[in-house]
Amino acid sequence: MLHKADNRPIGVFDSGLGGLTVVAALSRLLPDEDIVYLGDTARVPYGDKSVDSIRSFALQDAEFLFSRGVKMIVVACNTVSSVAMKTLHQNYPDAHILGVLDAGIRAAVRTGLKKITVLGTRATINSDAYRRGIHAVDPSIIVESIACPLLVPMAEEGIVDNELACAVLDIYLKQVKADPPDAVLLGCTHYPLFQKALNRYFENGVRIIDSATACADYVSDFISANALSATPGKGAKNSFFVTDMHSEFSVHAARFLSRPPERVQKIVLTED
Amino acid sequence: MLHKADNRPIGVFDSGLGGLTVVAALSRLLPDEDIVYLGDTARVPYGDKSVDSIRSFALQDAEFLFSRGVKMIVVACNTVSSVAMKTLHQNYPDAHILGVLDAGIRAAVRTGLKKITVLGTRATINSDAYRRGIHAVDPSIIVESIACPLLVPMAEEGIVDNELACAVLDIYLKQVKADPPDAVLLGCTHYPLFQKALNRYFENGVRIIDSATACADYVSDFISANALSATPGKGAKNSFFVTDMHSEFSVHAARFLSRPPERVQKIVLTED
Numbered sequence: 120m121l122h123k124a125d126n127r128p129i130g131v132f133d134s135g136l137g138g139l140t141v142v143a144a145l146s147r148l149l150p151d152e153d154i155v156y157l158g159d160t161a162r163v164p165y166g167d168k169s170v171d172s173i174r175s176f177a178l179q180d181a182e183f184l185f186s187r188g189v190k191m192i193v194v195a196c197n198t199v200s201s202v203a204m205k206t207l208h209q210n211y212p213d214a215h216i217l218g219v220l221d222a223g224i225r226a227a228v229r230t231g232l233k234k235i236t237v238l239g240t241r242a243t244i245n246s247d248a249y250r251r252g253i254h255a256v257d258p259s260i261i262v263e264s265i266a267c268p269l270l271v272p273m274a275e276e277g278i279v280d281n282e283l284a285c286a287v288l289d290i291y292l293k294q295v296k297a298d299p300p301d302a303v304l305l306g307c308t309h310y311p312l313f314q315k316a317l318n319r320y321f322e323n324g325v326r327i328i329d330s331a332t333a334c335a336d337y338v339s340d341f342i343s344a345n346a347l348s349a350t351p352g353k354g355a356k357n358s359f360f361v362t363d364m365h366s367e368f369s370v371h372a373a374r375f376l377s378r379p380p381e382r383v384q385k386i387v388l389t390e391d
Numbered sequence: 392m393l394h395k396a397d398n399r400p401i402g403v404f405d406s407g408l409g410g411l412t413v414v415a416a417l418s419r420l421l422p423d424e425d426i427v428y429l430g431d432t433a434r435v436p437y438g439d440k441s442v443d444s445i446r447s448f449a450l451q452d453a454e455f456l457f458s459r460g461v462k463m464i465v466v467a468c469n470t471v472s473s474v475a476m477k478t479l480h481q482n483y484p485d486a487h488i489l490g491v492l493d494a495g496i497r498a499a500v501r502t503g504l505k506k507i508t509v510l511g512t513r514a515t516i517n518s519d520a521y522r523r524g525i526h527a528v529d530p531s532i533i534v535e536s537i538a539c540p541l542l543v544p545m546a547e548e549g550i551v552d553n554e555l556a557c558a559v560l561d562i563y564l565k566q567v568k569a570d571p572p573d574a575v576l577l578g579c580t581h582y583p584l585f586q587k588a589l590n591r592y593f594e595n596g597v598r599i600i601d602s603a604t605a606c607a608d609y610v611s612d613f614i615s616a617n618a619l620s621a622t623p624g625k626g627a628k629n630s631f632f633v634t635d636m637h638s639e640f641s642v643h644a645a646r647f648l649s650r651p652p653e654r655v656q657k658i659v660l661t662e663d
Contacts, residue, residue: 162434169637272544286558365441
């Protein structure tokens with residue numbers, strides 16, 4: 120069966136710039152899909168805000184992306200994915216909205232591995248959403264969850280692969296290393312930056328599941344299954360929106376995106 | 392000369408809860424002064440936002456406090472003190488607005504010590520405001536400035552006096568310890584929580600100047616000199632406003648205030 124191509128962009132949002140790791144993975148996997156990214160950098164981080172505020176911010180983020188004519192929204196923010204997906208689905212019952220959390224859960228279960236350690240921000244780990252999601256599919260998987268609140272500021276600072284990074288990883292993971300799992304699920308879009316350090320820390324003995332890459336796989340399968348693919352070979356045109364642009368924006372953005380972002384605009388989000 | 396007492400409250404604002412260390416110091420020193428505190432917890436931290444955004448946030452914060460009838464405003468946020476004091480004074484030319492940065496500079500110079508290391512957030516250190524302020528009074532003082540971006544998230548997490556706290560301090564201060572200064576100026580309202588760890592780190596050989604205590608001294612002198620003191624012995628009634636209240640708000644607030652905050656209300660700030 121032949122489908123008409125859908126060349127509307129994919130919308131991706133995150134509280135800040137961490138979600139650019141998802142954009143980087145999407146661009147690699149789906150080079151013909153236009154992407155509109157929104158980073159709510161004026162209010163980043165969401166992880167230590169209240170659930171009510173996070174839900175309200177998420178609705179504003181989604182509203183902005185839909186106003187840009189996106190065909191679907193990828194919630195590249197684990198905090199929003201953990202506490203606000205229901206709110207988003209209730210407010211946009213007919214829209215395609217996928218969350219990085221479901222993608223991570225799917226990838227973790229698909230490994231077939233039986234002992235998984237989830238790393239995330241305090242909000243994500245407190246929500247227990249990864250463990251609940253994994254156990255909803257396979258209750259026999261042993262899931263351990265560890266909040267690593269310092270990893271986001273460290274990633275933002277580029278402290279990801281030096282003596283200090285290793286000292287902090289060791290504080291959070293000492294117990295885990297003593298009795299290692301089969302896989303570590305990176306339940307935060309900032310954490311792929313620690314992949315190298317984690318592989319070294321676990322002496323390559325543990326599978327690292329990166330939720331950003333998992334998210335791109337999930338989106339790719341979803342657009343194929345729902346006839347949402349763009350015209351093959353057309354190439355992609357991306358745009359980036361942020362609610363604040365600090366002096367080191369370009370350096371930080373390039374760190375997560377693995378290239379400088381194009382067409383960056385600052386916008387103001389407001390409550391309805 | 393006898394002055395009429397001025398029982399209007401003192402307004403204090405910060406990007407988040409760190410400024411509560413200033414409120415704690417003010418309450419100890421000025422037990423009869425009512426305080427209205429505003430923490431912009433929906434947008435915390437300010438330190439990695441753009442200068443334009445910080446100025447806009449600061450004006451919204453000040454507007455809210457003046458709407459509560461305060462007799463003066465204490466800017467308990469080093470980031471705002473470093474980049475937005477001029478904006479505030481221009482917008483409120485007749486108001487009394489004091490910043491924690493000027494207080495810290497005054498305290499540092501008054502020690503008479505000649506070699507001072509300033510610790511602060513990246514935004515504060517990049518602004519070079521402490522060094523410029525100290526040198527405006529005494530250019531012979533040797534000032535070294537060190538950005539310690541991980542200390543704020545660590546203080547928020549209560550990681551202030553353990554193995555990890557010491558490891559992080561050592562990364563930032565190793566060079567300083569090798570050739571120690573006479574004094575370390577804590578140029579961030581979160582940093583008083585590291586006082587114990589710092590004293591141990593420097594084996595009590597370095598004077599620690601706490602900008603929160605310095606700020607309370609500064610305000611105390613200012614209200615005496617300007618006949619703004621409240622009725623002696625009347626006692627104080629404080630109120631606390633925040634723009635977001637997360638689940639661990641009370642725990643975090645008590646950590647900075649050294650007691651649970653009274654009369655806490657959540658408000659919404661908007662651009663004019």
